[in-house]
Amino acid sequence: MTASLERGQRLRLVKFVAYGWSGSRSLPAVRDQADAALAGARRIGWEGLLGEQRSYLDAFWDRADVELDGDAEIQQAVRFSLFHVLQAGARAEGRAIAAKGLTGPGYDGHCFWGTEAYVLPVLTYVAPDAVAHALRWRHSTLPMAIERARLLGFAGAAFPWRTIHGEACSGYWPAGMAAFHVNADIADAVIRYLNVTDDEAFEKSTGLALLAETARLWRSLGHHDSEGRFRIDGVTGPDEYSAIADNNIYTNLMAQQNLAVAAEVAARHPEAARELNIDEEEMAAWRDAAKEMTIPFDDTLGVHPQSEGFTNHQVWDFAATVAEQYPLLLHFPYFDLYRKQVVKQADLVMAMHRRGDAFAAEQKARNFSYYEALTVRDSSLSACIQAVLAAEVGHLRLAYDYLAEAALMDLDDLEHNTRDGLHMAALAGSWIAVVAGLAGTRDRGGALSFAPRLPEELSRLAFKISFRKRRLAIDVRAGSTTYNLLEGEPLTFAHHGEAMTALLNEPIECPIPPAHAPSPIPTQPAGREPVRRRPTKARGG
């Protein structure tokens, strides 16, 4: 394009760019798609495109925004996190949500359990459609997972530890293939999505198939011992500083839920169940395995071992380990890490979050303290889950510090590898630390509950969640919390254990009961304490 301009004359170029890609359609079809996008853009123009984008994001923030008063930097970081979780997850449409989203080459574009265990739990409450898409992607890889289970000698489906479109891509099997819990994490994401959306069409098709094939895996991976207890031996839990252990509690509790809910859902949809060849005997076998699941306990120490025998192992010599030796995996052989009590990332603590119903309050406090002293957080997946349990057992200050670590993972490049891409699970984790942590949001078995409590440093926390065709705004202050139903039928929920019913646009203010006397403040391994957070202004603000 050429033009002759007189002095002072202005030329304005408006350039529209359309991008299309497909792994399956023909080149002409992809060209047509790009041409159509360009035609549409020309028609509505720059302002039109901007308006569409703005209205999409306005609608998102209207469902998803979190307000945190008292620490502008964390406020900003949590919004940064939500934006990136949306970017990574909202338009995956038939593709995996990768560990780095589309932000960098780290992990070579692979998707891990972090998608179902960290990213989807956020999207479920703020963009549930994206969750349905993500789970349909997993479902589309079911034939490969079934074939893989068969190859390994198991029934059902064995979803891979890392993958791009369904094939197993792990190299080191003790911390890859052996981490079978990814299957229960997928089931857990299905269960949460069903809980929150009541999407029966999804339940009957995608949901039941994912639940049933993973239940089949657990039933064949585990076995009954001579006393009739159901054991899952020789697997690896979330903590990658242990491997190939018996009865990892996180794995067993997640498998237990998987088995039990698969049986429930199959019973609700007998016809769909028959199509999957699920009969009454199989459902009974799932229920029985769930009921008899082995959950080891160390009577001497009064804590749960993360796996059988774990608490008998020698405690890592933290006093002799210097700062330069972290992350430990780069400085010590796995031989030594596996045989000692040292935890890379929340494992038993993760079990207490996901299956809080399986632990008494006193056990939670005791377990949390025990594992705090062993957990080095050499994984970005850890701090946010520690924040949730810290808040639940009453250590709000610690929860706040862990929230800050999760939220600033990439903005402060805490692991010195943000150049490889953002830590999508840790970003999602900052929302989890706020909503499940400080606000104590839980939704077990379809019952929504909150136990909000702010650390002294924050004066207010407000967020919204979508739940069964309703939208609820929660506004937490030091002494009380206000719940306001913005959309939908009346909603019953619990506030600090007390049942409340919210009616449309009728805010309820609930006082926050005084905290119990806190247990002693847990300690972390020397040099691995989280940074003591001081509220800070936003960057550039």
Added chain:
Amino acid sequence: MTASLERGQRLRLVKFVAYGWSGSRSLPAVRDQADAALAGARRIGWEGLLGEQRSYLDAFWDRADVELDGDAEIQQAVRFSLFHVLQAGARAEGRAIAAKGLTGPGYDGHCFWGTEAYVLPVLTYVAPDAVAHALRWRHSTLPMAIERARLLGFAGAAFPWRTIHGEACSGYWPAGMAAFHVNADIADAVIRYLNVTDDEAFEKSTGLALLAETARLWRSLGHHDSEGRFRIDGVTGPDEYSAIADNNIYTNLMAQQNLAVAAEVAARHPEAARELNIDEEEMAAWRDAAKEMTIPFDDTLGVHPQSEGFTNHQVWDFAATVAEQYPLLLHFPYFDLYRKQVVKQADLVMAMHRRGDAFAAEQKARNFSYYEALTVRDSSLSACIQAVLAAEVGHLRLAYDYLAEAALMDLDDLEHNTRDGLHMAALAGSWIAVVAGLAGTRDRGGALSFAPRLPEELSRLAFKISFRKRRLAIDVRAGSTTYNLLEGEPLTFAHHGEAMTALLNEPIECPIPPAHAPSPIPTQPAGREPVRRRPTKARGG
């Protein structure tokens, strides 16, 4: 060389060949060595060389020969074995005795625990000088083993799982580096050599150093639990179908002996101990760890688990495993092998042989039956040890079958890989199956004992052993055994638990007491029963 010959005239060429090699000496020095050998050969001539060789072998057979009447093929095979053990071991002189000796390229010339655990136990009784050489070779690699322990974060010495001259050469760590028991196997070979030879000079120097540095390793590899028991977690025992397990009984019992004897020997040689910086506190720590060693027991089943928790694992589905799927390691992932009850090779059964003192007779019978049903013998190291325990618990027919399997490993190419070299440990094992097995020879703590008993198929078994400057001939028949002291001071030993004293050249005939009612015949995994042996004539005989 040229010569003109008349018709009918004969030319006789006598060619002497000398061979020399050195990794350290200069080429002229090696040439001089070969020249000197040639000069010597020319001087004594062919008949002289033949005579030297014959007298060397006559002397060996006079100390080592085993006679087995009733099965000429096994007779031949046991002699074949002894010849090859001699070939591999007698002149190693400062080099490792490799798994294949010098017979083939298998294992790339590497030496493993089989040297100390199979080959040296034979040589100790028939050619003890070779054992001193072999252990001095290990001792020469001590600086590398100490450096390796340091690198891994342990005290003492960590001898490598596979090596040529001292460096660790293992690739797959769970079945290599983690198999720390090689250190106790070396110590065990030292202890046996000292027991049998009373070689005090060796004890004070090489022996003490090897015992002490391996004891130091165990003391730092293990730890005390909260109840004061000493545990060794996360290691791999002899059975390579399990890995990275806690309190492997073979490892723990061998480490226990290692620690206890190291303390004893150090106490006997205070000056030598001081040179190794061993003080009273360290010796006390060794004794304490030995005393408090954890030996798990399964009260429900009434058997010893080979490692903690092993007997809770699912039993391998032998019924669904077909002949073509053996050896299992080529057809199933280690993930699945490690988490199930399936045993590649004698492990707990090996513990009952090496540390027979740690098990009651009734436990031995019960354990043996339990592990027979799980052991697939995918290793050539297994049958001979199973023969020993089969004989000890009264299953003579089974002992005979296992003896045949060990003895014919290479002559019948049972593992289809004899082209890669002979299985030196299995060959040594055929002697072990005869002498420790059928003749029930033991030498715990310097006390020699026999419990001979022949299977019906054999009419006679005769062998000799060297023990503390004595040579004893043992001649076993169906109803009695004759002991004849061929050399040395009077010798006290036990025959089926009864004390006997043999005087020089005064044969004692001891009746063999009637056998106890045998326990039910143990069964093996379907398709893995040893071949039922039928006595056979020697090859070509």
